Amino acid sequence: MRLAYFPGCKITFFLKEYGRAVEAVMAALGVTLVELPFNCCGNPSRGKNFEVSIFSAIKNLALARKYGLDIMTPCKCCFGQLKHGVYWYETRKDLRVKIDRLLAQEGLFYSSSHESDRQPSSIKHLLSFLYHDIGIDTLEDKITRPLESDKTVLQQGCHALRPFCVTGFDNPFAPQIFKALVNITGLDVIDWSKETECCGSPVAHDHGDLALKILNNKAQTANREGAVYICTACTHCQLQYQGEEAGHILSKNGLLAVSYPFVLGEALGIPLEKLRLG
Amino acid sequence: MGKTIETQVLVIGGGATGTGIARDLALRGVKVALIDKSDLNAGASGANHGLLHSGARYVSSDAEAAMECRSEGLLLKQIAPHCIEETGGLFVAVPGDDEAYIADFPRMCEASGIPCRPLDLKDAMGMEPCLSQDLIAAFEVSDAAIDPFKLSIENLNDALGRGGEYYDHSCLEEFILEHDKIAGARVLNTKTRETFLIKADIYVSATGAWAGRVASCAGVNIPMVYSKGSLLVTGQRMATRVINRLRQASDGDILVPGGVVSIIGTTSVRTDSLDKIFPSVDEVDLIINQGKQMIPALGNRRYIRAYCGVRPLVSAGGDGDRSLSRGFSLLDHAGDGVDNFITITSGKLTTYRLMAEKTSDMVCEKLGISSACMTRDLALPQTAGGKWTEPGVSLRQGAFSHKKEDHTLCECEMVPASAIDSIVSSIRKNSGKPDLLSIALRSRLGKGPCQGSSCSVRVLSHLYDRGEMTGTEGVDGLRRFLNERWKGEHALLWGTSLAQSSLKEMIHCGLFSLELESGE
């Protein structure tokens, strides 16, 4: 299986180990990740320049379409933004014209009405790809080294979950996919009230106090529930939890933030150094 | 028999004219008391467009009234700028409107001395994008919007500051007549059920449509015709300027901006009743169907509220109600055998000051006081208690910069707790008892799209917390308030407004079960 790999902008500098884990897991599952010259998904521009954010998303999709590949991203913000891109592209006619013109300058096109033998690429998140395309049962069969059943709470990641109408990812109030995928690794997923609440990453730069308040609240709640791990499946969430200050808060509450690719990689029996160092 | 109050002049009716007279007399040093059977602007003063006419509307039907409007309008912009938004106005015609009238319009305006500028149709539509694409004529005039509640509150506050007195919910029971004179007025406080006597030298009835009834208490007959007019409030402000239909006055032909909303009206329906009047479904539909010819968006816009008033017209024969003079009637009842009784009725909001001046002149003449009217020159002061009627007033003060401790109680109109507190204290100062209705009168409470669904509850609990209410006063007042709001709602409930009112009914009937113990 070949997929256009969309690492997003956090993996390239901030979270290299997250990216290595994704690559190792995909290699273990026999999936070929193709790197295309993608640009930013557009999410950071959502609150800055609407046109930019949509054009960025569509340009990536157009590129993937050119190569006839589906996009897979391990980041929920990228996932959500690419989905939003499609929605707004279809909704705003004036914007569509402008985007088409810019794409044409580079020999790209996205419009679904465009005459082409290539279908528009579908957008997958790492989790939905594992759950739907690999299949939870297939994946479970490949687990060779189940982890200890430590209590784990999940950080769902907002941008894939909501709005459901745009992302179509999972039940936005009682999500099931992530839970199932973590459960098969051997970890014991427990309910907590903050599962679908934002991690605070979007304001980490501008309003760090608020981000820390959110984090503190989460850490305390998870601690009350007796959790040992907070599992994430989004680069922004993971980055938010593993910063220095955040790590301090988590460890004070007896918690450790782990990314799902890493957890799955371990359960699949991939050697640790391969996950961490590549 | 309760207490007796002595004063020089008793003014009955707390509308624009009544409060205007109170101020005018107080300025001349006359001791004046004002009573109203409910509260300020309960009649036509509170149920109109809030339009400060340029006069252009009357150029054809009543040139004299047109000129009065022009000069009074200019004057009010000088003395009460805080009550007025100088919007400017347009007169527009659409296909089917009387072309002869259109052709004649500029000449008629000129005859009355009213500035009127013909507009290119494209320019008109550029100035007001909501206008129909099919306009056939457009003129610019100097209409403006005026806040009648603020106007009355400020007039009253100034009168009170100069020794005047005000008794709300004080209903005239009877006049005590002695030898061609009124010796006293017996008054019932409808809230406390107490009766008291007011003795004055002169009695002025400024009761608008109720002038006939009040006069009859003095044994005087004033033949009156009642014409109900209904208006609709849109959810948003639709236009910058006042927009008039360029035709003989008719239904649904004026759109006036009122702060953050717009008001479209009116209708003219002959009525006999004064007390239980509501805008009817037919009137609402009529206004919308007429209004959308001029402004198509009126056809699918959300309306928050309808209200109606009764035009007090002194009958002088004639065909339709609109052809009756809307110039005012100042009646000295000496000729009817009551020496110290004056009635002022009819007229327009725009000319309220002039009416007050003429009435006060007559009062002073009767009292033998020779002081001149000062309202022409002395600006109407702006007071803290009067500022909360203006839509969006809390916005101007910084919607998101206001003090942390200040809670917003009414979300739609963003009325903060501090506003409620200041209104409550001004009511208390006047020895009144605050309830939702009296607060709503003095603020924007309940005037937004939710029409009092949750702001009422929030304000009540705030009042309880402040110790302003005890026992079941709150829930009783809530019932009155909701029913009062309902008057203006039930005729325009469809679409989102119906959804909103269902929410209100769900809360207040579905959960609070207010209907179960209501004392209907």
Place this chain on the structure above:
Amino acid sequence: MTFFILLSIVLFFLGAGLVYRFQDIARKSRFFEKDQDTWAKKIFDLNIKGFFLNTLFQIKLFKAGKLRWLAHFLVILGFVYLLIVHAMDGVTSGFFSWYQPGIAPFRFLRNLAGLGVGLGCVLFLLRRLPRFRTNRERVKRKKGDRFRGTASILLILALIVSGFLLEASRIISEPRFDEMVEEYSGLDEDSGQMDLEAFWVKNYHLVLKEDLSSKSIDYENAASLNQEYCLDCHDRPDEAFISTPLALGAKPFGNWLARFRVDNVFYWLHYVIGLLLLAFLPFSRMFHLIAIPVASTRKRIRPQSLKKNMGLLDLFSLTACTNCGFCSEVCNVYPNFQVTGNGEILPHLKIETVKTMAKKGLWDARTVARLRSGNDDCTRCGRCADICPSGIDLIRLWESADHLMTSLGCPDNYTQVLGTSFEQWTRQDLFPKDFGNSSLTSGLADQVAAFENCVQCTICTNSCPVVAHDLNQNDLGPHQVMNLLRLGEKHMATGSRMVWHCLTCYSCQELCPQGIRVTDILLELRTQGQKTAGQIKLSQLTNQGSDK
């Protein structure tokens, strides 16, 4: 002697130039890293591996573009050889007694090196032709820069060409031969000079004025003379595979060339060009030869130390930029540039502006505001830093530029909004001109239908994590923002904290019973607020400028 004086002058120029360049950075810039502590630390904090990989093998350039790397590699390799072995032959032969420029394999090597440098330069030039430029390189650059680059290349090329011409002209030059004979053999007419001449004509392509064909030549004597006096230093020139063919081609004009001592002309030309190159090195494009090694030895910033370590601008890195444009080709936010046309988004242009800012502060309100906006668009993905052939730690640079602008009074829009009073925010004259008018900005907040159905049920506010966790600082709930829109106060709404703190978690939108796109509206309001914030910032910067 003349040569020695010239060389001394040039070397002095070079030294002074380098000192000036580095001093210039330190003196002119108010923002130079002066902190002693960090200096001391930095000396031990070197990136030796980076230095070798990037300076000698140009490993990053290799990754960025093979052809470019080839050109650079050829030039560098050849030049280093020529510089060490050829230009400084006095020194070289002092160390290695067996070294002689005229014997194998050095003649061959010199020609090879020259060819390499020449080829490299040709590649450079070709790449500059419009038809070979890639799309993104059409992005405008600073005018002077392109000229300086081309001038440097041409100068090097001229050096190489003059070198070849010099060698070729010397091969055939009789006067030169005579000088050498006089200096090294002391032969005269009688003692076989003619034999030697003939021998050289035959074997070394020497061109003589007089025709020796009629004379009898003792070739055996000639060979032994050659053996005795010449062969130590002069092999047959054929292995100079470029100069020799050149010389052969010039043979018919040999006498003419000899008469005018064109070989000497080339000699001086070659030296003068070489000296010029040296003298102007600090001021030409070639300065990157020095700056890149300096930049490459800096320790790269790591994600963990990003926020803490944001000292001042690293100006050595700034000077190492050759404006090659690779960074912009991989730039993650290139689409931002495509849509907005703000060149300050692209790293290779941004770095120029940062350079200017480092010297002049907030010298031009408009440019600085654009730089601020462009730098804020950057996601710090690090792709530019990864590819930068000069090894500049660009992430550190962008972060410190951010820091610098903030400290100089040009904050990001968020800080700008929170620092702007309500009164100032709602001043009419600061509204951006296209506010709500352009068809592309007329979004949800401009359409009554998008928020008219709001019944103020407050579910959005109740579900909002910002309201929940920032209760005491937050100003409006989302429902109040919707209400502001109904009241026609869109502009006011764009300045609320709610709009700027929205986490975009979409809880409100998912829950809204009336189907209002609450989050989308909040985001849209923020994009509009950005314009106002930018406008206010610009006017403040302009005022600041006029105050000075």
Place this chain on the structure above:
Amino acid sequence: MTDLNSIDCDLLVIGAGFAGMVAAARASHLGLRTVLAGNSGSLIFVSGLMDYLGVYPMDAKGVLDDPAQGLACLQSENSTHPYGGISHEQIIQCFEFVKWILGKEGLAYHLSPGRNLPVLTAMGTFKPSFMVPRTMEKGSLLFGEKKRLLLIDIKGLQGFSARQAAGGLAKTLDEVICLTVEIPGITKTIPPIILAELFEDPGVQESFVRQVLPFSNRVDIAGMPAVCGVHDSLGIQQKIEKMTGLDLFEIPGIPPSIPGLRLKNAFEKRLAALGVKFLSNTRIKDPVFNGGKFIFTGVTDSGKLSISAKGAVLGIGRFFSKGLNAGRDKIMETLFQLDVRQPVTRSLWHGTNFLTRQGHKINQAGIETDQRFRPLKKGGQPVFPGLYAVGSILAHNDWMRLKSGSGVSLVSACTAVDDFYQGVTKAKI
């Protein structure tokens, strides 16, 4: 949606309000492959009280103590009401089912068959209800032995004043004390859901207890606004009861309603566990009935999906939830364009008195069904065999006046799903 271009299921429940949630729960409980589409946010508006029948007839003096009595009366004179053909026992079974389902997610309810409970509201009025959250259950003790009451309000929580709730109680109780509790760090207005979430913090609970404790000897029971935690409210309440030694009950107020939110959470969790596919905010359009199956188009922002189902339950609510849409002249059902029973003209929709006991005629408007809750055509035949309408959209039920909203919703939902299930299993045999 990559995985959701088409869905095949047994039953599509349209509308994720209370009735829709119950229908989906019942269907999945019976083993039907169920898909639920709609907006569940509107559940935050329900009070969390589950009424059966509180008033009958509408103009009766007083309220019903025993709903069964009212039901008997209703059935004897008004067969068009949704309860028309359903026995008291069936109704109780439906209530018990909902109680059981919610109990599975830890949301405990209380009902005493044959008795309505008067529930104190934030306005100080009493509302007759039938099945109430356990956290509110003890409020009914005010009519028994508990005569000394502490009423607690919370600083920053708008729309709830202890003094107001106490307004009418002074007459019947021995002592009513009002107390305002402050939550540390809260200086501004606090939205109720956010307050309820704060209550999950042990620190907040302790501070609450500290402020209440001084009164614990003076009173028998304490009432507080319904903000006692979103998750595990009963657990938190019991913890506070233990710490204060006081009986505690919650008092419902204006929306957003925490008991409603608890319902929403419990249903969503339960339905997800039962395998119900929830298409949040997906608009269902263009129903086609063909060969015994419905094909619907689900419209999301990212495109369309096709849903084929053997049956459909319409629980799309009334005007607030846009199940019914009123134009200026007419009320329409928004999905199937079913006939809507309604007054002839708009002037008859509403009376001039808002708080009339007779109710407004528009509240009687809605979809008419047979006794199995299948919408009817003009001739009295079901529109489609597998189509049901449930909940507040049903005609002849002014639930706000009759205090019968949730009862009619859950009874119609359960009855309709049971009927559909029988049809499906019969077909299989």
